[in-house]
Amino acid sequence: MLTQLYIENFVLIEQLTIDFKTGLNIFTGETGAGKTIIISALNAVLGERVTTNLIRTGAERAIITGLFTINNPATTEMLKEAGITCDGDELLLQREIQQNGKHICRINGRPVTLSMLLCVGRSLIDLHGQHQHQSLLSPQVQLYLLDRYGGLLDIRLQVGEIYQQFMELTKELNKLSVNETEKTRQIALLSFEVEEIDRANLLSDEDNSITEEIHLLHHAQRLHTLATQSYVTLYSSDVAIYPKLYQVLKNIQEIAEIDASMQNGVVETEGCYYQIEALAFKFKEYADKCCTDPARLEECEARLNVINNLKRKYGETIEKILTYRDEAEKRLKAINHQEEEMARIEEEKQVVAGVLSQTATTISHKRQEASAKLTLEIENELRELSMKNCQFLVDLRMTEREGTEAQRHKGTKREEESRQSAIVTFEGKGMKIFPHGFDEAQFLICPNIGEVPRPLADIASGGELSRIMLAIKGILARVDEIPTLVFDEVDTGVGGKTAQRVAEKLKCISQSHQVICITHLPMIASFADHHLHVEKTILRDRTITLVRPLDQNERIIEIANMLGGGNASVGVSETSLKHAQELIMNSTQMIRI
Template sequence: MLKSLEIKDYALIDHIQIEFEKGLNIITGETGAGKSILLDAMSLLLGERASSEVVRKGAQKSFVEGIFEVEGNKKVKALLEENDIEFFPELIVRREISLKGSNRCFINDSPVPLNLIKEIGDLLVDLHGQHEHQSLLKTETHIDFVDDFFSNEKLLNEYQSLYHQLKRKKAELNELKNKEALLKEKKDIYQFQINEIDSVNPLPQEDEELIEELNVLENSENLLLLSDEIYNLIYESDNSVNDMLGEVKHKLSQLSSIDKSMLEAEGECESALTIIKELASTIRAYKSKIDVDPKEVEEKRERLAAINLLKKKYGGTLQKVIEYRQKIGNEFNLAENFSEEISRYEKELKELQKQAGEAAQRLSESRKRQSKKIEAEVKKVLSQLGITEPQFEVRITSELSDNNEDYILINSKKYLYSEKGIDEIEFFISTNPGEDLKPLVKVASGGEVSRIMLSLKTILAKNDKLPLLIFDEIDTGVSGRIAQKVGQALRDLASYHQIIAITHLPQIAAMANHHFVVEKTQEDNRSVSHIRKLNEEEHIREVAKLLSGEKLTDASIQSAVQLIKSSR
């Protein structure tokens, strides 16, 4: 509900602040006092566009702010969270329009775009009158009125679940068909890449294992070379250490035979010769244990090079090469077997088209079966609200599809469909005897639109989700007993919604739970509009003015008292 409305420097309004309450809030006032200006300002909170011309003379900007009670409103909460705005039980909506033409919008003090203000407004308020913020004048909303009346939520949910599955499956099939053309172009490339990778056929982590093996093999070759050189130096080659020590030993033997003091040196040389022979034997045994196959080394080197080339071309690591091979293998197999895959998807799509069609048919039959109840109820209430011999029709139509791709199936026939089923629903009306039924959206009279909406809201009151309804000119063309019926309908509707209604009729004003009056005064040679809430005595006097004019009499006051009592 709307708790308060503050307007500053808007047209004839200097500064007003109104506290609204639950129930029926009636606004009255003389013609030209500023009631329409008040509604114009209020429409800004519903996302209507504004011109800098509304800025009051002498001011730099206009300011309109509404505080709404939204505790428990899940749709508002979800929309705010979707837009990263913190949710509070009270929602503050503010618009600022400057002389320079800039238009600033705020929700809970956070700057927001105008379209978000409008989305919030559509969840909170329905304004009926001269303005375009009228859900009844949007043909696409008529189907929602019907479903709300019948409580078709379960049938609608069942259909919409299948609808979304159908849309997903259709998107997947289209993607598959688009992919088919692309894969056919890439098939030869994939075949070449598959052959190139499979010719090497690398195993997971094989590159790391080859590096380790080559490290050992390449060191073994080096060890063999070194040990062979050592063996040659000390034993095998000409002038080897063994031969040279043998020659030294021979010379020392000759020397010691002459000089016995060299016998020890001869013995040390013998020991050295023995050590060299033992070392040569050790080297020979070590060399014999080294087994090097140059061919194997070369093969491993070549395989590692081939793997490294694959890594360079297909991802940088062996794991990515293997993953890529699996991916293009699947794509290649898909290209090879596309007809089977598409047939499977088409079969699943056809089944969903059939299931969605059956659900849409159940929903459509429910709407058609019950629509006569709406027609009868609306005509009954319209008659009570002063529209003589009204005709009202809920026209439900559906169309066969000439699109061979996008449709749902009902009894083997292809139908156009939307998220709400196969039905197009539009209200038709005739408000004068003898006139043909015409689309409701073409009804010109604001008063008639308001009373039609009032009749619909009366029969849909318990199911309608909008917390605030605003009616302007709902009393156009009615008086007397009919006006009292209109007032009573508003009063009854106010049991389910907060109602704000502007009226000129005492019969309607007498029904008010809360009565406000708009007045225009002269201040500093300028016209200024004010609004104030009336107490019980003022309420009686205002109803009396509506009965007899500005000049009050005891009779008019007494009549007002009786009228108010009869409305309670």
């Protein structure tokens, strides 16, 4: 709840501290006294949009600080996630608005963004009045409140858990199959590459040996000629070396018979003789092999072309080609295994989708029952608030895969909010499903006969909207976690019995929530637990707005003035004072539980 609001240099307020209490806090004062300024300051500290023209004339900055006592788990969790610690159960929000357009926001002294201040602020105060923010206008909040009203939070949580499991499986599946076409292409490519390399039957260093063979085949004729000439010169011609060396050998043998010292010469000459013979036959054998073979040359060149083509694709050596082949085979096996894993996940996903669809269908049916009951209760409340012709409707919808909406209740068309969703089957159709189930909800109102029901956000009249909100809050107060409700213009256009019913409902809501209300009606003011008076005065030639709490006697006088029984010259009439006392005394007896 809001315990204190400090305002400095904001419009007509120079410095002002307002203390609030539990129950029903009522602001009263003459028109133009500055009650709207207080609401604007409250909006500012809650993170709503404000402009620099709200800074008091002559001041450099405006400062608004709100001190809250919190026991809302949602707010506590939000602060925890943001790394903001609380001193006990107290929370301090502060906003500084500077003339240069800069806004400084703090929570418990820690600088935060304006969006963070807004999120926290909306969990603390719900403000109802023309041009103000209302959490009840949010379709997500409306569905949540419907679920709380119908006692469906447990099954809603169950749907959320199953939905999370479904989305995790979907995410895992998407990770494995980011692009099915791309995966198919990779399988085809890797298979082709492995098969292409395997067909080549590559051998280590084969490219070098083939290159050498091609070189020899290109020079086969020349090699044959040279080898043949060498053979002829050494062995087969009339002037060949071999026959002449034979004559030399005979001569040395004869010399050695005469001179024994030349015996070694015989041995050496014999060695040369036989070496020449062996060399000659080697040349002949080589010449026989060096024959031109165009077919073999073509075969070798084709083989080398295959190898070079593989080198261009997979690596500059045969070893690198074979390494690439092994890696491609591993990737191919991994993808094929991925197919099996995807099939397993898809099967599990279908099972979870069935459970999700069944659970979401159950809560959807229960929501229909709860919405029918809620509709009757709220319409009864509206009739008691002099809106007897007002129709209330909970518009529940599902969205098909194609984007067309399947309505189970007649209502107006609305823009679908951009939120994470999935597709599961409902009654044979592919329907969008969210963490809360199939349904999207919106509260619709038709204040006048002959009009079409419209979303609450489209209701033009601030006072009318406030009464509608008051009726809804009266029903949903026990399930609404926002601790403080602010009603502005809730009494616009009402009087008599309607004013009494508005007062009673405000008082009833204040039993479970802190209620802050600005009113011009003495009937509503008489129900206050804490009555604050707003007035303008002139100080040092400047107009300022002041707020002060009223004691019991001051309350009687203020309510008497509101009844119209006094003026500046003669004061408040005795009749008005007596009537005011009766209103205050009887107010507690008028509360309807």
